[in-house]
Amino acid sequence: MAELTTLARPYAKAVFAEAQEKNALDAWSGDLALLAAYAANDEMASLLVHPSLTADQQAEALKDVCGDKLTDTAKNLVAVLAENKRLTLLPEIAVLFEELKSQLENTVEVDVTTAFRLTKEQSEALKKALTAKLNCEVRISSKVDKSLIGGAIIRAGDLVIDGSLTGKLSKLAEAMKS
Amino acid sequence: MQQLNPSEISEVIKKRIENLDVTSQAQNEGTVVSVSDGIVRIHGLADAMYGEMIEFEGGVYGLAMNLERDSVGAVVLGEYKGLAEGQTAKCTGRILEVPVGEALLGRVVDTLGTPVDGKGPIEAQASAPVERVAPGVIARQGVDQPMQTGYKAVDSMVPIGRGQRELIIGDRQTGKTALAVDAIINQKGSGVKCIYVAVGQKQSSIANVVRKLEEHDAMDHTIIVAAGAADPAAMQFLAPYAGCAMGEYFLDRGEDALIIFDDLTKQAWAYRQISLLLKRPPGREAYPGDVFYLHSRLLERACRVNADYVKSVSGVEGQTGSLTALPIIETQGGDVSAFVPTNVISITDGQIFLETNLFNSGIRPAMNAGISVSRVGGAAQTKIIKKLGGGIRLALAQYRELAAFAQFASDLDDATRKQLEHGKAVTELMKQGQYAPMSTAEMGLVIYAANEGYLEDVEVNKIGAFEAALLSYANSQFAELMGKINETGGYNDEIASGLKECIESFKSSQTW
Numbered sequence: 181m182a183e184l185t186t187l188a189r190p191y192a193k194a195v196f197a198e199a200q201e202k203n204a205l206d207a208w209s210g211d212l213a214l215l216a217a218y219a220a221n222d223e224m225a226s227l228l229v230h231p232s233l234t235a236d237q238q239a240e241a242l243k244d245v246c247g248d249k250l251t252d253t254a255k256n257l258v259a260v261l262a263e264n265k266r267l268t269l270l271p272e273i274a275v276l277f278e279e280l281k282s283q284l285e286n287t288v289e290v291d292v293t294t295a296f297r298l299t300k301e302q303s304e305a306l307k308k309a310l311t312a313k314l315n316c317e318v319r320i321s322s323k324v325d326k327s328l329i330g331g332a333i334i335r336a337g338d339l340v341i342d343g344s345l346t347g348k349l350s351k352l353a354e355a356m357k358s
Numbered sequence: 359m360q361q362l363n364p365s366e367i368s369e370v371i372k373k374r375i376e377n378l379d380v381t382s383q384a385q386n387e388g389t390v391v392s393v394s395d396g397i398v399r400i401h402g403l404a405d406a407m408y409g410e411m412i413e414f415e416g417g418v419y420g421l422a423m424n425l426e427r428d429s430v431g432a433v434v435l436g437e438y439k440g441l442a443e444g445q446t447a448k449c450t451g452r453i454l455e456v457p458v459g460e461a462l463l464g465r466v467v468d469t470l471g472t473p474v475d476g477k478g479p480i481e482a483q484a485s486a487p488v489e490r491v492a493p494g495v496i497a498r499q500g501v502d503q504p505m506q507t508g509y510k511a512v513d514s515m516v517p518i519g520r521g522q523r524e525l526i527i528g529d530r531q532t533g534k535t536a537l538a539v540d541a542i543i544n545q546k547g548s549g550v551k552c553i554y555v556a557v558g559q560k561q562s563s564i565a566n567v568v569r570k571l572e573e574h575d576a577m578d579h580t581i582i583v584a585a586g587a588a589d590p591a592a593m594q595f596l597a598p599y600a601g602c603a604m605g606e607y608f609l610d611r612g613e614d615a616l617i618i619f620d621d622l623t624k625q626a627w628a629y630r631q632i633s634l635l636l637k638r639p640p641g642r643e644a645y646p647g648d649v650f651y652l653h654s655r656l657l658e659r660a661c662r663v664n665a666d667y668v669k670s671v672s673g674v675e676g677q678t679g680s681l682t683a684l685p686i687i688e689t690q691g692g693d694v695s696a697f698v699p700t701n702v703i704s705i706t707d708g709q710i711f712l713e714t715n716l717f718n719s720g721i722r723p724a725m726n727a728g729i730s731v732s733r734v735g736g737a738a739q740t741k742i743i744k745k746l747g748g749g750i751r752l753a754l755a756q757y758r759e760l761a762a763f764a765q766f767a768s769d770l771d772d773a774t775r776k777q778l779e780h781g782k783a784v785t786e787l788m789k790q791g792q793y794a795p796m797s798t799a800e801m802g803l804v805i806y807a808a809n810e811g812y813l814e815d816v817e818v819n820k821i822g823a824f825e826a827a828l829l830s831y832a833n834s835q836f837a838e839l840m841g842k843i844n845e846t847g848g849y850n851d852e853i854a855s856g857l858k859e860c861i862e863s864f865k866s867s868q869t870w
Contacts, residue, residue, distance in 0.1 A: 185428040189427075331382075335387075341383070342382055342385070355374060
């Protein structure tokens with residue numbers, strides 16, 4: 181997992197630089213998402229590592245399923261990846277690309293898990309507070325998890341703010357045990 | 359056993375709930391990717407520091423040792439059986455610390471300072487980071503006070519000063535631990551605090567040391583840090599640093615402390631295991647590249663610091679502090695040119711070589727006087743031992759030379775024969791039983807007797823009895839003289855004539 185990210189990084193950087201140069205960030209973003217989705221598909225994944233297929237055949241297979249939705253440069257990326265036997269890295273490349281993109285746009289993806297659905301006001305207030313704390317534009321994607329009982333868990337990359345009731349209770353449990 | 363008081367317990371619980379900090383704090387989190395042989399790989403944790411404590415689920419802690427681009431390699435401190443792939447791991451922002459202070463004296467603790475002797479919790483005054491940079495040049499002072507081991511062979515020929523690092527090296531079963539334990543016993547009443555760090559030893563050996571120290575009333579000034587053979591490699595690797603942190607507490611407060619690392623070979627093994635599992639490239643004997651630094655940074659922390667340093671650190675005025683280290687290295691088949699022994703020999707300020715053949719021929723302590731040296735201890739020797747000890751060294755050196763030569767010669771001239779006999783007598787005199795440390799005056803007296811030829815008419819196999827009888831006679835009949843020597847450690851004509859009178863009156867009136 182960790183190693184995959186490391187392997188995928190140079191590709192993501194290269195694609196990102198190319199996209200920036202051609203001013204085609206959104207187009208690339210769509211292409212990569214599509215490729216990543218196909219590459220992550222079980223059947224496709226097994227095809228991509230199949231030993232009896234040549235690199236060209238694998239690249240062709242991937243290009244075929246995407247049909248004419250891919251730009252020419254994206255097709256070239258597939259060819260390069262196939263040549264280096266790295267087609268399976270596509271999901272990681274897509275993730276890293278999105279990270280680089282949001283870094284450029286100074287935005288952060290924030291996952292907010294709450295016990296109850298957030299109201300519009302709550303969501304706005306949260307957005308405001310997080311924008312101030314993280315010092316950049318915040319894009320909130322919210323999830324509901326009843327097991328939190330109350331409160332919320334906010335995740336932005338590696339940073340986690342656990343304000344849930346379950347979290348507090350487990351803290352209390354640990355303090356009582358020690 | 360005390361009665362449980364229900365209300366009191368509810369009270370405690372209430373207090374705990376009240377004091378519990380449940381404010382949510384932003385934390386760096388990662389995911390456990392793999393757990394193997396005590397090594398955990400964590401994805402994420404982008405903000406982890408080197409040497410930071412990592413908290414796993416279930417209250418288990420780890421130590422970040424490898425910071426890589428997308429992952430962190432950590433060693434688990436303790437039981438790692440409950441850890442699983444996919445669990446979260448959190449940064450704590452804390453560097454590993456251990457409790458330090460007077461409260462630890464008399465206790466047996468593990469690497470993290472948790473008591474393992476069943477005597478209840480330790481109310482430690484403070485805690486200190488396990489890794490610390492040694493005091494710099496400005497803070498240091500020369501070694502000029504003796505650290506008496508109580509062994510006449512060691513104190514006369516390889517004197518150890520307070521703040522010195524003296525290596526004890528030898529094969530298995532040559533009395534390395536015995537020497538170190540006796541050094542601890544001899545510190546009783548001298549105000550020197552002792553720390554015995556047992557690394558990778560059998561629990562039974564550790565229990566034995568504890569029992570012996572208790573028997574000789576030496577536990578009151580001693581802390582034992584035990585990382586046994588069954589403890590995780592991370593604990594064995596960290597134990598010497600933890601012990602050192604406990605010793606530095608006394609150093610910082612202008613006191614003297616003695617620390618024994620028993621033994622550093624096993625610590626190097628533990629570190630090698632961790633390094634190989636963390637996929638660091640192996641070098642000579644499969645040790646990682648920084649195995650020299652592993653020991654040099656540890657032993658560099660043993661030093662003597664000046665009063666200014668003590669004042670600036672703890673506010674205690676007019677006191678110098680010292681931490682004396684006696685690292686132990688176990689060699690395999692007497693091979694001192696192996697990697698770790700050569701490293702530690704070059705780091706320390708001298709070494710005491712213990713040899714199997716000497717041990718088996720009944721010379722105990724089995725110290726090889728020819729190759730054992732102390733590079734700084736001479737300045738710290740008491741005057742009387744310094745003055746008289748030179749003769750012993752010389753006599754033994756000449757004896758060794760002649761003994762090899764004399765094997766081929768059938769008839770020897772009188773001077774040579776005399777020298778051989780003197781050498782034999784001195785070798786015999788240097789023998790000393792375990793748990794029988796000697797005071798400065800006692801050492802001075804017997805060495806004086808050897809130097810002045812009072813052993814010439816004593817049969818070699820009677821020397822032990824002669825010594826014992828002489829000492830008990832001197833301690834009872836010449837108590838004032840002995841007390842004076844012990845107090846001042848000086849040597850002058852008056853003391854010399856006193857010793858002479860003592861021995862002569864003993865020889866004329868007593869039997870042995």
